[in-house]
Amino acid sequence: MRILIAALALLGLAACQPAEPGASKTTVDTDGTRNVITATAAWCRPSPNGAQTGACYLTLKSSTGDRLTGVATPVSTAAQIHTMTMEDGIMRMGEMAGGLPLPADKAVTLAPGGEHLMLVGLTAPLVAGQTVPLTLGFEKSPAMTVQAEVRQPEPDPAAATAPAKKH
Numbered sequence: 001m002r003i004l005i006a007a008l009a010l011l012g013l014a015a016c017q018p019a020e021p022g023a024s025k026t027t028v029d030t031d032g033t034r035n036v037i038t039a040t041a042a043w044c045r046p047s048p049n050g051a052q053t054g055a056c057y058l059t060l061k062s063s064t065g066d067r068l069t070g071v072a073t074p075v076s077t078a079a080q081i082h083t084m085t086m087e088d089g090i091m092r093m094g095e096m097a098g099g100l101p102l103p104a105d106k107a108v109t110l111a112p113g114g115e116h117l118m119l120v121g122l123t124a125p126l127v128a129g130q131t132v133p134l135t136l137g138f139e140k141s142p143a144m145t146v147q148a149e150v151r152q153p154e155p156d157p158a159a160a161t162a163p164a165k166k167h
Contacts, residue, residue, distance in 0.1 A: 025144075035064040037102070037141050042134060042148035044119070045112075047126040054119040054126045055082075056134060056148050057110045062141075065104035070137035077121030079134070084114055093118070099139065112153055126150045 023040045042058035054076065060068060071079040080095045100115060102108050110116050117134065119126075126132065131147045138144075 033064050035062060035066060035141055037062045037066060037138065037144065039136065039144065039146045041109075042146045044126050044132050044148045044150045045153065046128045046150055047122060049125050051125065052120070052122055054122055055112070056117040056119065056132065057112065058117075058134075058146065058148065059107050059109045060100075060102055060136075061105070061107045062102040063105060066102045066141055067099045067139035068102060068136060069099040069139050071117050072135045072137070073119060073132055075123055075126070075132050076119035077123070078119075080118045080120065082116050082118040084116065102138075128152065 023038055025036055025038050027034060027036050038061045040059045040061075042056065044054055044056040047054045068081060071081060073079050081100050082093050083096050084091060084093045086092070095118075096115070100108065100110075108115075119132075128150050130150045132150060133145050134148050135143050135145045
């Protein structure tokens with residue numbers, strides 16, 4: 001009987017886990033509406049020794065709409081939501097002081113070359129194979145913490161299939 005109870009308990013816990021590895025969810029009632037925020041594919045780029053900043057990326061989805069308003073982590077003295085644009089061939093980065101909108105039922109991907117999380121004042125280098133806890137703050141929903149794997153970016157499949165340029 002104890003084995004059956006333990007097996008049922010484990011099955012119940014497994015059913016509560018997110019379907020995608022590394023996903024985190026928080027569910028809240030917002031004005032009588034149930035909102036689910038999902039965070040997936042969280043990762044950070046390794047930083048060279050001596051670097052004071054680092055970048056992290058992930059995909060967020062809100063069932064009813066919300067706004068990412070902040071981020072915190074113990075591996076840096078500050079963390080910000082950043083945007084990156086190219087103007088006249090010059091890359092410009094800046095903090096999104098108003099946060100990042102999360103439209104209802106639309107995945108918002110923070111990725112290299114666009115919106116990202118900037119870790120400022122790293123307390124140690126970000127080393128491949130480590131994980132970084134990122135606590136995400138939202139306008140309507142309670143904060144959630146995700147674990148971001150430190151790794152190199154995935155190769156761009158479009159770059160691998162693009163024809164070589166002739167000189």
